[in-house]
Amino acid sequence: MTIQDLKSNNLILFEAISGSRAFGLATENSDTDIRGVYYLPKKDFFGLNYIPQISNETNDITYYEVGRFVELLQKNNPNILEMLASPEDCILHKDPLIDLLKTEDFLSKLCKDTFAGYAISQIKKAKGLNKKILNPIDKERKSILDFCCILEGQGSVPLKKWLLKHELLQDKCGLAGIAHTKGMFALYYDESGTLGYKGIIRHDDTNQVAVSSVPKDEKPDAYLFCNLDAYSTYCKDYREYWKWVSERNEDRYNVNTAHGQNYDSKNMMHTIRLLQSCEHIFRTGSLQIRVENREELLDIKSGNQPYEAVIQKAEDLVRSIEEYHSTANLPDHPDSEKTTGILVSIREKLYR
Template sequence: MTIQDLKSQNLILFEVISGSKSFGLDTPTSDTDIKGVFYLPKEKFYGLDYIPQVANETNDEVYYEIGRFVELLLKNNPNILEILATPEDCILYKHPLMERLRLEDFLSKLCKDTFAGYAVTQIKKARGLKKKIVNPMAKEKKSLLDFCYILQGYVSIPLRQWLNERNYQQERCGLINLSNSRDMFALFYDVEGNLGYKGIIQKESSNEVSLSSIPKGEAPVVYLSCNKDGYSKYCKEYTEYWNWIDKRNEDRYQTNQQHGKNYDSKNMMHTIRLLQTAEQILSTGKLNIRVLNRAELLAIKSGEKEYDELLRLADQLIISIDNYYKTSILPDYPDEKKGLETLIDIRKSLYS
């Protein structure tokens, strides 16, 4: 089922302009995001072909089946509550049955976890993104050899350096485990290349060193330490970094580079907005998504604020949210029974 199917079959119950335009944070370059609610034709709803969500390819138009919409309202999902709280000037269509879903019936203290919890997740994400921006990784991937070191007296030197200084080949090295020593090996070298040593690694992508059979009486040349934990951490960060490079929004990245603050400014703007929204819900018991501090938030988006300053603001908001949570008049959770009764009544009206 496509969005066009929803429209041609008159299945849409609610349709709004969401995102920056509904928040009052749009600029001339802002996209128009559309969100909505629909119901399924009776045969699909009563059959096996339940469809909870329909979206376009770019995911900037998303419609939720009425049951899924109520389910997420009961979980105090920020995106879904914000759809229900859309200002009148951003509502494109509203079926009379949608009047039965009242925002005040769903707001609860759970918003502390959903709004503020999501914002904290975004702060962690922003910290990780800042690390990627500040510390770019070379495209050529390191191998396990780069995490091996030769012990010489009281110091260690990189394995590659040690091999180069002696004009040795790693393929002619042989290793055996040292008992009671984690990731420590005795290294032997086959000058003639006829002892059948397996080398330190079999191939550049190896995650483990190779062990060899050593002739009896052969003396080790040196001892080798392999930092396998460091290599595993590097491989994870390498994969994350180059996946980010492949998938990043190039326009946003260039904007972040231009303002020179080394963080995703748009992400941080929405993080602060979410925390301020959580504070509003818990302090007033209401949700108004049209922001009153447009200039402040757009200044964050344009990179006018320092990263550490934004983290301090976030910490202050989290403390404020915790304090308002203790005195909030909101219920701990939405009234699930009432929400389900409303959903059933809406379905009965649709399918009667």
């Protein structure tokens, strides 16, 4: 079933413009997103062809089956609650049956987890992005040799530098573990190559140093420390960084680096808006869609506010939400029996 099928068969119950235009944050470059609610033909709903959601290829137009819509409302999903509370000038179509669903029947203290919880995850994401932008990782991957050093006097020397200084080859070295230590090895060198040493590593992409069998009468040439913890952290950061590079939106990345603040300014604008919306819910017991601080939010989107200031603003809002949440006159959860009953009434009218 496609969106065109929904329209051709008059199955759409609700349709509205969502996103920046609904929030009052649209600019000339803003996209137009559409969200809606539909119901399935009787034979599909009662049969084995239940379809909870239908979207176009770019996901900027999405419709939810009315049962799925109510289920998400009961979970206090931010996008779905804001969709139900769409401003009148954003509503393209509304069946009178949708008026049976009221935001006040769904708002609850769960919003702290759904609104603020999601926003907090975005703050963490912004911090991670900030770290990636400020700390790029070379494409050429380091080997475990870069995390090894040779103990020398009261200090240490990087292994590669030590090998170069003494004109030694890593594949002629042999390592033997030292009891009761972590990452420490005695290093032996076999210029003749007759003792069968395995080298410090067998190949460049190995995740472990090699340990060799060393004759008992051999004396170590040096002592080596391998920082496996640091190497493991580097490998994780390397994977995450280059995965991010391969998946990032280049246009948005270029905008974010151009304004010099090194964070996803558009995402942080919506994060602040979401936190302010959550604070409003617990302060007033109602959901407000249109923002009252358009210029402030667009200023964040434009990257005119330092990263640290935006993060501080978000953290202040989180603390405020905690305070209002403790005294808010809202139920812990929506009344599932009541709201499910409303859904049943809607279906009865649709399928009578």
